[in-house]
Amino acid sequence: MTGSAAAPNRDPRATAARQRWPELARGLVGACHPVPGLAVTVVAVVLAAGVGLGAGQVALLGAAVFTGQLSVGWSNDWIDAARDRAVGRRDKPVAAGSVPLRAVAVAASAALLATVVLSLLLGLLPAAALLVGVAAAWAYNLGLKATIWSGATYLLAFGALPVAPYVALPGQPWPPWWVPVVAALLGFGAHFANVLPDLRADAETGVRGLPHRLxxxxxxxxxxxxLAAAAVVLGIAPATTSAAFALTSSAVGVTLAVATGVSAVRAPRGPLAFRFTMAIALLDVVLLIAVTN
Structure with missing residues (x-):
């Protein structure tokens, strides 16, 4: 008796779903704004390790910051989907159609829930500092980006971030006053570096935040x-620094700030100025750790 085995039944919907997963994953990665999200997470982790948190707490804080950044990035593309489509933002996965709006909405909500839970595991005070920053970023996405108060959200979010590692330490010490000030100034500079490439596209859809008005x-x-002010404060405010350190760190910071400004003028639509800003932030965190240890 001869014959051939019957071909296995294949569900076309299951096959299509398997084929779509890689595309969906790529779209979600692009929609979360990975570069600034990872940069902020790295800065937070380096600071947490530098102030003396244990490895477990450093990992927990890093996870809380990272999921918070994911929620902010995804919510930005979720909320701005119609606006991005209107100006033809092909660099935005939702606007380009490579990821469904519903998927980004679900991802943003899940990441927000995760950051709340992870932040609370660090304790009430660290959670408050981290979640104030996330709330400020969501408020920006939800509408403050189009007002004169857009910069205030960055001041608050970045100023609150370095408080979390300090108050997670035993005894919950408050950081020196200049730590959140330096962070807030860096955040304010980052706001302009992030928005300047999009001024024209934003203007077409009615977004008029502080950088647009200026x-x-x-x-x-x-x-x-x-950015220069952040470097100067970091150089002169700590009581333990020498005059040579204050002069050198201030000079380096001011030079990098000028370089950031030049890059923004020469390539106003490029990401270089924002990347310069993130590099300055990481350098300032390293210097901060050096002067506090």
Whole structure:
């Protein structure tokens, strides 16, 4: 008796779903704004390790910050989907159609829930510091980005972030006053570096935050001044630093701030200025750790 085995039944919907998963994953990665999210997470982890948190707490804080950044990135593309489509933002996965809006909405909500849980595992005070920053970022996405208060959300979010590692230490010590000030100034500069490439597209959809109201030329100046001020405060405020350290760190910070401003002028639509800002932030965290240990 001869014959051939019957071909296995294949569910076309299951096959299509398997084929779509890689595309969905790539879309979600692109929609979470990975570069700034990872940069903020690395800065937070380096600071947490530098102030003396144990490995487990450093990992927990890093996970809380990372999921918070995921929620902020995904919520940005979720909330701005119609606006991004209107101006033809092909770099935005939702606007380009490579990831469904519902998927990004679910991902943003899940990440927000995760960051709340992870933050609370660190304790009430660290959680409050971390969640204040996440709330400020969501408020920006939900509408403050189009108001004169757009910069205030960055001041609050970045100023609150370094408080969390300190108050997670035994005894919950408050950081020196200049730590959140430096972080807030860096965040304010980052706001301008992040928005300047999108001024024209934002204007077409009615977004008029602080950088839009000041204009590109003044915006570059404000950005450079904020970044330079962060370096100067970090150089002169700690009581334990020498005059040589204060002069050197201030000079390096001011030079990098000027370089960031120049890059924003020469490539106003490129990401270089924002990446310069993240590099300055990481350098300032390293210097901060050096002067507090």
């Amino acid at each position: 204009g590109p030329r003044t915006g570059v100046i404000v950005m450079a001044v904020a």
